[in-house]
Each structure stands twice: as C-alpha cells, then as structure tokens.
Amino acid sequence: MPMIERIEVRPYALPLAAPIDLGGMEIDQRHGCLVQAVFRAGDVTVFGVGDVAPLPGFSRETVEEAISALHSIIPSWEGRELPRDSRLGHLKTLPSSSIPSVRFGLEQALASAVAKSQSKRLIEWIRPTARSKVSLNALLMGTPDEIVESASNLETGPGGYRAVKVKVGRHDLHAEAAAIRRLYAMWEETVELRLDANRAWTVEEATSFAEALEDTPISYLEEPLSSPKHLRRWSMATGVPVALDESTREKSVDELTKDRFAAAFVVKPSLIGLLGTIRLERAIRDAGVEVVISSSYESGVGLAGLAMLAAVLGDRDIPAGLDTYRRLAADVTEELLPIQGPTIDVDELWQALPTQI
Ligand SMILES: O=C(O)CCC(=O)c1ccccc1C(=O)O
Ligand SMILES: [Mg+2]
DSSP states (O other): OOEEEEEEEEEEEEEEEEEEEETTEEEEEEEEEEEEEEEEETTEEEEEEEEEOOOTTTOSSOHHHHHHHHHHHHHHHTTOBOOTTOOHHHHTTSOOOSOHHHHHHHHHHHHHHHHHHTTOOHHHHHOTTOOSEEEBOEEEOSSHHHHHHHHHTSOBSTTSBSEEEEEOSSSOHHHHHHHHHHHHHHHGGGSEEEEEOTTOBOHHHHHHHHHHTTTOOOSEEEOOBSSGGGHHHHHHHHOOOEEESGGGGTSOHHHHHTOTTOSEEEEOGGGTOHHHHHHHHHHHHHTTOEEEEBOOSOOHHHHHHHHHHHHHSSSSOOOBBOTTGGGBSSOSSSSOOSOOSSEEEHHHHHHHSOSOO
8 A cells, every 4th residue: 555654845945036025025036845745556656746835915824824834744644645546535544634725735745746646647547538738828917018018029810828817906006997998909819818816905996997998898807896795796897707716715605606697717736736636626617617726926837736626627727827937936846847827737847847956
C-alpha cells in the first residue's frame, strides 16, 4: 500500500515585476510556501508538490498562519496509507484543515503524488477525459490609455486570445468606459470582454459606468458594487451581466446555487481548496451558471495546479483567469514554466514541473 512517508514545507518570497494593488494594499513581493508530499509505494518514492499561497486582502489567513497550520496537520498525515488504486475521493478521508490555502496546497501535493504512484498524469488520474489545452483570458490593467495600448499589442484572432479581462473601478469611470468601447470597436465579437471592478463602486457610480458603456456588449462585469446585496437588482435594472468573485467566498454552496442571475462565477481554488472547487464547480454548473477558474498570483507550481483543474472541470474550454504569471519577476523554479497564454498545453506543463523541491 502506498504510504505518505513525510510532508515537507518550503516558504518562498518571489519578487514581483511591479507592485500589485490589492484593494488599497500594495505588495511588492509574493509570499507563500511549497509543500511536498513524499510518497512511498513499494520500493519507489514519488514526490508531489503543491502551493500554499494566501493572498493579502483576499484570504483571511496570513502566510505565517498557513505555515503554522501546515506544521500542526502534517504529523497526522505522515505514515498514513492509501489504497493502491486511490481515487480523488480517498483524499477526503484524510484529516483536513479549516484554512483554504492550506487545503489547496496539501490536496495539490497529495493528488500529484498519488497520480505519479499510479504512473498517471494528474489530469488523467482526476478525469481520463480531461482536455489537454486550457485557454486563458488576457489580464489588462493600468490607466485607460495603458489598457488600450496593451490591448492593441495583444495576440487575438485564430490561435490568439479569445477573451480579455480588464480591471476597472480604479480610474475615472468615464475614461474607463471609453477604453472599453474602444476595445469593442477594435475586436467586435471576436474577443470576449470581461470586466472586474472589485467592488469599487456605489450603485450610482456603477450605473454611470453602465450608461457610459453605451450598450457595448460585454460577457460580464465582476463585482461592481461595494454593497453586493444590490447586485441582482442592479444587473436587472441596467441590463449589464454580472459575475461573482468575492461573493463566492462569503456564501455557502447552497446560497450560491440560488444566485442564478449571475452570468458567471469566478472561482479561485487557492482561496477555497481543490476538492472544494470541484464540488462548487459541479453545483454551480448544474445550476446553469458558467464557472471561470482563476488565479490569485500563485507561484508557477500553484498556477500549474489551477491550469490542471481548469482542464478537468466542466464540459468545454472556458477561458480561465490565469494570466498572472507575467506579474512574477522570478519563480520557485529556476526556469520559467510554460504557463503563458493564449493557451496552456497541460501535458507540456506537467512534464516541465519540478519532480521534487
Ligand atoms: O481572474 C483573472 O483573470 C486574474 C486574477 C485576478 O483578477 C485577481 C487576482 C488576485 C486577486 C483578485 C483577482 C480578481 O479577480 O479580483
Ligand atoms: Mg475579481
């Protein structure tokens, strides 16, 4: 029987290409930690690596809290045996943590090790019919002029980006809306427009923005309102489709499946856990709402896990929100990993991942 021999923890601090603004708070380094499951099956040892990356301003836990939670849970994992033919469900039988980033990292490490102990790629172990390519949305942020400038340099059309996500709610809203109208004029229906305001606006401001869009078709606007309880009514009144992001972490799965007015749910697995994401994605999709798997500035190891989740979930290639790798000036691996858009080749990425840390 394969056994979890030990679990190792390696904190990291990665320089960012430029400081990131997280709802009023700026960070210029990304802190997190890698966790490695060392797994013995007969006389072979396999390693599975995961990323624990709570994000300041978005996660309730700090990195220090996550690391101390890891150290308190590790002894109860070490020495445990798993059935030779373990499937994803067996991971649920292990002691878990109440801290989402810790659950994600441990689940990623363990799932990777179990897959390897069965000589499988992670995605085929989770779901044999997984897709091998994952499309990304290009993430555009900056001043309205910078956004238009980076949009015009973007690779679109066949083989290029099919979706872009623009951060709004950070500059003059009329200038932001004008920039969105210019992107639409440039691409028309060939590129899906997703916007994200991170709860920056009052109902009145959001309504001014909606009017200034002048009926420009967008896929959705994520979290426009500082008071999210008005989202349904605002979306109905303005006709602007909305997506939930922050709200997905404030409500139960049952409550969320009732929020069918949303055009999409933006789900960040490293803020809710890997198994939790699989459960939530299924429930939301069954309720008829689109799920967009997204990142929160994880290391390449974490992003790889997210890309693999995006490859196994759902029934079609919905562009994922994983265009954050370029924000890191260095990664936990010496060589950068193949995680850039417009599409990620998941098998190539699996091959490129470090076998151990
Ligand atoms: O979703 C994406 O495409 C990129 C990730 C992103 O926007 C993000 C990254 C970190 C924290 C919050 C958010 C967000 O969607 O609000
Ligand atoms: Mg968002």
